[in-house]
Amino acid sequence: MSEDTPQQDDHVPALDQKQLYSLRSFRVLLVEDYGFMADLVSSMLREMGVGFVKTVSSAKEAQILLTQYNADSVPRDHFDIVITDWLLPEISGATLISWIRDHKLDSIKFMPIILCSAYTSEEVVVEGRDKGANEVMVKPVSAEKLSKRMLYVIDNPRPFIKAPSFFGPDRRRQDKTFPGEDRRKIQAEEIETNYEQDEKET
Amino acid sequence: MATDDEEQRGQTSDRAPQVEIFHRVNKLKKKTGASPDAPGGYIDDRAVEQAQQVVKAMEKDYKVEVLRVLQEMDEAWQFIQNAVTPDETAQGHQDLYHSANHIKDLAAMYGYDLMQHFARSLRDFAEKIDVDKPKHRVIVQAHVDVMWMTYNKDIKGQGGAAADELKEIVAQAIEQNFWKSE
Numbered sequence: 001m002s003e004d005t006p007q008q009d010d011h012v013p014a015l016d017q018k019q020l021y022s023l024r025s026f027r028v029l030l031v032e033d034y035g036f037m038a039d040l041v042s043s044m045l046r047e048m049g050v051g052f053v054k055t056v057s058s059a060k061e062a063q064i065l066l067t068q069y070n071a072d073s074v075p076r077d078h079f080d081i082v083i084t085d086w087l088l089p090e091i092s093g094a095t096l097i098s099w100i101r102d103h104k105l106d107s108i109k110f111m112p113i114i115l116c117s118a119y120t121s122e123e124v125v126v127e128g129r130d131k132g133a134n135e136v137m138v139k140p141v142s143a144e145k146l147s148k149r150m151l152y153v154i155d156n157p158r159p160f161i162k163a164p165s166f167f168g169p170d171r172r173r174q175d176k177t178f179p180g181e182d183r184r185k186i187q188a189e190e191i192e193t194n195y196e197q198d199e200k201e202t
Numbered sequence: 203m204a205t206d207d208e209e210q211r212g213q214t215s216d217r218a219p220q221v222e223i224f225h226r227v228n229k230l231k232k233k234t235g236a237s238p239d240a241p242g243g244y245i246d247d248r249a250v251e252q253a254q255q256v257v258k259a260m261e262k263d264y265k266v267e268v269l270r271v272l273q274e275m276d277e278a279w280q281f282i283q284n285a286v287t288p289d290e291t292a293q294g295h296q297d298l299y300h301s302a303n304h305i306k307d308l309a310a311m312y313g314y315d316l317m318q319h320f321a322r323s324l325r326d327f328a329e330k331i332d333v334d335k336p337k338h339r340v341i342v343q344a345h346v347d348v349m350w351m352t353y354n355k356d357i358k359g360q361g362g363a364a365a366d367e368l369k370e371i372v373a374q375a376i377e378q379n380f381w382k383s384e
Contacts, residue, residue, distance in 0.1 A: 019234075019244075021245055026233060040260055044256050047249060143251070143257065157228045161222070
């Protein structure tokens with residue numbers, strides 16, 4: 001996971017081959033305790049065409065809404081992406097990410113998460129990645145950064161890894177070669193998920 | 203089971219790796235209306251530009267918003283100094299920390315570099331404050347004072363010589379009070 005500039009695959013389609021994405025059906029949950037910033041980012045998302053943006057000011061509220069919408073309601077009402085601030089009162093963004101990744105329901109635990117952080121240190125970026133964030137967006141937020149993060153999450157869905165000490169998007173970038181011996185083996189047994197269409201290697 | 207260290211290095215061992223990989227259907231891409239097999243897509247440049255216009259449009263609110271948060275910060279600082287119980291002190295610390303952090307974010311968004319500098323410095327120091335140490339109070343007060351000065355003088359960007367002077371005030375407060383008090 002990069003800190004600010006998404007890394008592109010070697011094979012990047014030409015612009016005229018790319019499709020214009022409509023975000024009208026997207027449902028985004030924005031977790032930001034600072035009202036001014038929440039208004040600003042939610043307005044930006046709407047201008048970009050995101051159909052539904054719900055803003056909450058605490059991780060606790062996010063947990064309640066995710067449980068309500070992604071567990072109890074029909075799939076079309078599920079939130080698709082969580083954008084969360086790192087510094088939140090009471091329950092931090094890091095703890096919220098852990099809660100999401102540890103959740104028993106697939107409709108919550110596999111959610112794409114974009115972490116917003118004012119901290120640019122590698123330590124925070126690595127911690128965000130290790131908690132299971134898909135992407136990190138460094139503040140100050142701009143429309144360009146936000147759209148790049150959204151695009152990267154759409155176009156580069158990394159497989160999820162379940163290891164003894166980690167659950168989250170693959171921390172190895174797909175476009176980077178891993179220098180060591182890959183000990184992640186495909187096994188024959190299938191493990192059931194709530195999504196019939198999911199493919200799974202173990 | 204492999205240790206974390208072994209996992210990062212990709213080493214093998216006699217123990218079972220216990221790593222599972224989930225390849226999931228790209229539901230987000232489906233929701234965009236694009237075919238899952240289609241090459242990458244893009245968001246309309248005009249929509250992105252309109253989103254950036256939101257940032258510009260809200261710049262007019264910067265002064266009012268910073269004023270509001272500065273006042274909150276003042277209140278938090280007063281609250282800490284008058285706190286009686288550990289819970290009150292902790293609450294005050296948290297409020298001061300978040301106020302400073304909000305000002306930092308706001309200032310960074312609109313290019314008020316000097317305000318961003320002081321707000322970040324105060325936020326970072328807020329975690330270490332011991333109000334029982336008078337020298338710590340001096341440091342916080344120095345931050346609060348220069349942030350008000352920066353606001354009242356409406357200093358944008360780095361602020362030139364005037365900014366250097368304000369930075370020096372805070373630097374000296376820290377140098378003379380924090381390090382010598384430890």
